[in-house]
Amino acid sequence: MSHFLAPVFEPAFFTSTTVQVALAVGGIVALVAGTVGVFTVMRGQSFAGEALGDIGTTGGSGAYLIGVGPLWGFVAISVVAAGAMEAIGIQRPRGRDLATGIVLGAALGLAALFLYLDATQSNTTGATVTILFGSMFAIPTSTIPLVVVLSLTVVAIVAVLYRPLLLSSVSAELAAARGIPVRAVGALYLLALAISVALAAMTIGTILSTALLIGPAATALRLTRRPGAAMLAACLIGLGCTWLGIVLAYDSYAWPPVHVGWPVSFFVVTIIFVLYLLSGVSSLWRQRRPASHPVAPVESVGAGDR
Amino acid sequence: MKDAVRSAGREQILSVDGVNVRLSGREVLRDVSFSIGAGEFTGLIGSNGAGKTTLFRVILGLHATTSGSVQIAGRPRSRRNPLIGYVPQKFLLDPDMPLRARDLVGLGLDGHRFGIAWPSQARRDLIDEMLAAVDAQGFADARVGNLSGGEQQRVLIAHALISRPKLLLLDEPLANLDLPSGQEVVALLARIASEQGIAVLISAHEMNPLLPVMERIVYLVGGRAASGTTEEVVRTDVLSELYGRQVEVLHIHGRVLVVAGPGDDGTAHEHAGPLVGVQIVQ
Numbered sequence: 001m002s003h004f005l006a007p008v009f010e011p012a013f014f015t016s017t018t019v020q021v022a023l024a025v026g027g028i029v030a031l032v033a034g035t036v037g038v039f040t041v042m043r044g045q046s047f048a049g050e051a052l053g054d055i056g057t058t059g060g061s062g063a064y065l066i067g068v069g070p071l072w073g074f075v076a077i078s079v080v081a082a083g084a085m086e087a088i089g090i091q092r093p094r095g096r097d098l099a100t101g102i103v104l105g106a107a108l109g110l111a112a113l114f115l116y117l118d119a120t121q122s123n124t125t126g127a128t129v130t131i132l133f134g135s136m137f138a139i140p141t142s143t144i145p146l147v148v149v150l151s152l153t154v155v156a157i158v159a160v161l162y163r164p165l166l167l168s169s170v171s172a173e174l175a176a177a178r179g180i181p182v183r184a185v186g187a188l189y190l191l192a193l194a195i196s197v198a199l200a201a202m203t204i205g206t207i208l209s210t211a212l213l214i215g216p217a218a219t220a221l222r223l224t225r226r227p228g229a230a231m232l233a234a235c236l237i238g239l240g241c242t243w244l245g246i247v248l249a250y251d252s253y254a255w256p257p258v259h260v261g262w263p264v265s266f267f268v269v270t271i272i273f274v275l276y277l278l279s280g281v282s283s284l285w286r287q288r289r290p291a292s293h294p295v296a297p298v299e300s301v302g303a304g305d306r
Numbered sequence: 307m308k309d310a311v312r313s314a315g316r317e318q319i320l321s322v323d324g325v326n327v328r329l330s331g332r333e334v335l336r337d338v339s340f341s342i343g344a345g346e347f348t349g350l351i352g353s354n355g356a357g358k359t360t361l362f363r364v365i366l367g368l369h370a371t372t373s374g375s376v377q378i379a380g381r382p383r384s385r386r387n388p389l390i391g392y393v394p395q396k397f398l399l400d401p402d403m404p405l406r407a408r409d410l411v412g413l414g415l416d417g418h419r420f421g422i423a424w425p426s427q428a429r430r431d432l433i434d435e436m437l438a439a440v441d442a443q444g445f446a447d448a449r450v451g452n453l454s455g456g457e458q459q460r461v462l463i464a465h466a467l468i469s470r471p472k473l474l475l476l477d478e479p480l481a482n483l484d485l486p487s488g489q490e491v492v493a494l495l496a497r498i499a500s501e502q503g504i505a506v507l508i509s510a511h512e513m514n515p516l517l518p519v520m521e522r523i524v525y526l527v528g529g530r531a532a533s534g535t536t537e538e539v540v541r542t543d544v545l546s547e548l549y550g551r552q553v554e555v556l557h558i559h560g561r562v563l564v565v566a567g568p569g570d571d572g573t574a575h576e577h578a579g580p581l582v583g584v585q586i587v588q
Binding site: 038041042159160161162163164166167170171173174175176177178179180220221222224225226227228229230 | 366368385386387390392394395397399402403404405406409410413414416417418419420421422423447448449462465
């Protein structure tokens with residue numbers, strides 16, 4: 001077994017603490033992102049997710065300035081920004097882009113200042129790249145408890161709100177008629193989204209964080225017809241992409257000619273993108289075949305037996 | 307306008323009494339009163355802006371009234387009333403939504419509850435029963451977003467029916483349907499009303515598709531309503547008073563046309579709204 005896999009896993013891959021932390025934290029974050037991402041895509045809030053990620057730059061760079069871990073900065077700014085978006089009116093379809101854009105602009109102005117200050121301080125020279133593009137191999141072990149607590153918070157929110165959230169994502173009117181407090185459900189979901197984006201920002205960077213959130217979810221939506229199955233698929237796709245990205249990035253230290261490690265984020269995001277394209281090809285191919293038309297009697301009979 | 311003598315023995319499911327709604331200075335509903343009994347199929351007819359959707363939202367407890375009362379099965383209206391099933395207007399689901407017809411029906415049963423629905427045979431059986439009641443077994447496992455307008459309407463009706471309501475509200479269910487699909491939906495609703503004893507209130511801007519099955523009508527013009535049987539309401543004198551100008555009700559080839567009366571110069575009088583029910587006879 002180890003003979004076969006020797007070319008894939010470079011020496012010391014499984015014994016390195018750095019790799020272990022990357023696999024653990026990257027894996028947890030991928031699962032959280034998959035869970036939340038399906039709802040983000042269903043609710044059409046991808047832009048809000050992207051904005052919350054970008055805004056994380058402000059928090060992360062601010063955290064470096066005052067000498068605390070960047071995850072604290074990501075979470076704090078993301079939750080504050082989500083609150084501001086909610087207050088301005090992100091729940092209304094027409095107010096959504098406006099609220100997101102306004103908050104994004106204001107926060108990125110601060111980020112420009114903080115990143116400049118970070119860059120001009122000699123002890124935080126790598127900060128900009130770490131914040132923008134992630135640092136899977138530089139996650140301190142001490143961050144793990146916070147990652148776990150935040151992840152459990154997100155999963156708890158989504159699990160508790162699952163049905164009301166699903167119904168209000170399908171139709172706010174149907175949900176309101178059932179007595180669901182649509183606005184409160186949406187606000188709590190936005191909180192979960194903000195935390196997930198902060199977690200993803202730590203692994204693959206603020207700019208790329210939505211790729212992990214949206215990419216696996218969008219691919220999963222093409223592959224399955226059921227909401228629960230879509231979440232499971234998104235989690236597995238995210239997990240697979242993250243772990244494969246870590247393996248490739250680790251291997252890339254050994255790649256000729258220059259023997260420098262390529263960034264993990266590059267691999268993760270590229271794999272996610274390729275999978276999304278492949279899922280598009282596969283769903284196109286399925287649509288061509290008349291037998292798999294969703295209302296075709298052949299399929300309904302078989303599916304009804306389930 | 308007072309309700310005429312009602313058929314005896316029917317339980318009163320919905321009674322709307324003197325409801326007024328004012329929205330940013332505009333009177334959307336003015337002294338609207340009518341009632342619906344169990345198993346009655348009632349059409350809520352009015353043009354766009356006549357107040358149909360507002361009236362539904364009032365009945366659902368989602369909209370405040372300036373005055374008047376609404377009672378559902380003898381009790382005041384409230385939010386999350388399990389006695390009401392609701393099918394909203396313009397339901398368009400993205401084909402990418404990972405939601406099968408049966409998932410949407412299931413959300414009608416327990417979508418307001420926290421947590422995840424644990425699969426059970428009883429839940430599955432109930433969903434299948436509702437899908438069968440609207441003839442939707444054939445596409446129960448298809449994505450809702452891939453269904454046609456008429457199929458989506460049937461799934462939404464099953465979604466509304468699964469909580470065993472006594473009153474079913476449908477906001478313009480025929481708006482985006484071709485004629486045969488519309489007729490199918492109307493026939494289905496009439497069957498549900500009579501078989502299950504559910505009071506059905508269906509809004510439309512055109513009354514003709516509903517005429518074969520409509521037992522009662524609530525005719526809304528500019529926020530004011532006339533109600534009763536079709537014969538009592540769709541009359542030249544009643545509608546002229548409601549419109550506040552001379553209109554004429556014509557019966558042609560089994561269809562009803564409401565047209566501007568002779569000598570009417572077409573200028574809107576006070577309270578007047580655009581004519582509804584006008585249809586080009588082919």
